Amino acid sequence: MADSGPFRVRAPPRSGKAVPAGPDVRQYLQMARDVHLLPKAHLHLHFTGSMRPGTLLELADKYGVHLPEALSGGEPPKLRATDERGWFRFQRLYDIARSCLREADDIRRLVREAAEEDVRDGAQWLEIQVDPTSYAPRLGGLTPAMEVILDAVESASAETGLGIRVVVAANRVKHPLEARTLARLAVRFADRGVVGFGLSNDERRGFARDFDRAFAIAREGGLLAAPHGGELSGPGSVRDCLDDLGAARVGHGVRAAEDPRLLARLAEREVTCEVCPSSNVALGVYEKPEDVPLRTLYDAGVPMALGADDPLLFGSRLAAQYELVREHHGFTDAELAELARQSVRGSAAPEEVRTRMLAEIDDWLAGPDLLR
Incomplete structure (x- = not known):
């Protein structure tokens, strides 16, 4: 490791400046460009999970819902979902939070506040994911x-x-016929802002191929x-998502x-992975932020779109994911800008929006930093 003025630096990655190692990283971070100002698209944000903790407390009080300490204590809950019991606890907390969304005004508040948070974090495009069956009983049915x-x-x-659009998501633990119903519903509302079709919940349950017809309906x-x-x-x-469901993301x-062969396939097909590093650590998929294989994917040429997943439960939003990548993986500003570009390219944003955002990402990178 060589010395360079006050910083001990690693050899730079493929682009951009070297990033300091050890204790000097904090000084470096204070001098780098503000990731909150970096234009970006947010492609992995779940509906209920986007809620502000304070909003959850207010809605729970409004409807008389008792919140467990994990949701009311002011800190993100301690979660580990790599076993069945841990996943059940995570899902239970999510379901309790979702039960506090009962009226149209609650839905409007949630979406408005999620948008405000994303704007604060530099997002210019959001594709929020929702399973409408979760809200249908209180809102008059699936279509309403x-x-x-x-x-x-x-x-x-x-x-x-x-810019906000919707990805309608089926639930993997429910019957595939329900997924087909949701796919038809999603297609019906394509002219109202639905741009995608997803499949969520515990991927260890069942087979992706059980939902192939639903995804065919959506793609068609x-x-x-x-x-x-x-x-x-x-x-x-991941291979099942590609082979059985025709995944574009x-x-x-x-x-x-x-x-490595799958990485090459994802890179060749330009399939974007919606990577959510904070939630990967919170759910125990990886022990530490530096264990998330971001550099492996990036160096393999796999497009990535950083996402916050469920900020209500994981405690961090979109800009924090970029800060994590910078701090724990040594990504330079040039590489962070490329991640932002990849999020835009992987989105369903109209071409004029993409063109504008890509130009503004270039402007962010061309702007001053204190390391020049």
Whole structure:
């Protein structure tokens, strides 16, 4: 390791300046460009999980819902979902939070506040993921629930200036026929802002191929296929997303790092992995932030879109993911800018929006830093 003035530095990666190692990293971080100002797209954010903790407390009080200490204590809950019991606890907390969304005004508030948080973090485009069956019983049925959600998205986008679209997600632990119903619903609302179709919940349950017909319906209707895979299960689940569901994006996908051939395939096909480093650590997929194989994916040429997943439960939002990558993986500003570009390219944003965002990312990188 060589000396360079006050910094001990690693040899630079493929682009950009070297990043300091050891105790000097804090001084470096104070001098680097502000990632909150970096234009970016947010492609992996779950609906209930986007809620502000304070909003959850207020809604729980409004409806008389008792919140466990894990949701009311002011700190992110301690979670580890790599076994069945841990995943059950995570899902239970999520379900309790979701039970506090009961009226159209609650939905509108959630989407508006999620948009405000993303704007604060530099996002210019958001694709929020929702399973409308979770809200249908309280909002008058599946179609009325979808209309409430899309009305909220339209209003929040107008109020904040953030481009917002919706990915409708089926639940992997429910019957595949329900997924087909949701796929048809998603296609029906494609002209109202639905751009994709996903598959969430515990990927260790069942087989991706059970949902192939639902994804065929969605793809035939012009929607982007974005199922979860490669988080709690290994690289095989990513391959299943590609082979059985025709995935154009993969939710998480980090376990693909365990299979060099799969990495090459993702890179060749330009399949974007929606990587959520904070949630990977919070759920026990990896022990420490530096264990998340971000550099492996990046160096293999796999496109990535950093996401916050469920900030309500994991305690950090979008800009924090970029800060984590900088601090724990040594990504330079040039590489962070490339991650932002990859998020834009992997999105369903209109071409004019992409062009503008890519130009503004270049402007961010061309701006001053104190290391020049």
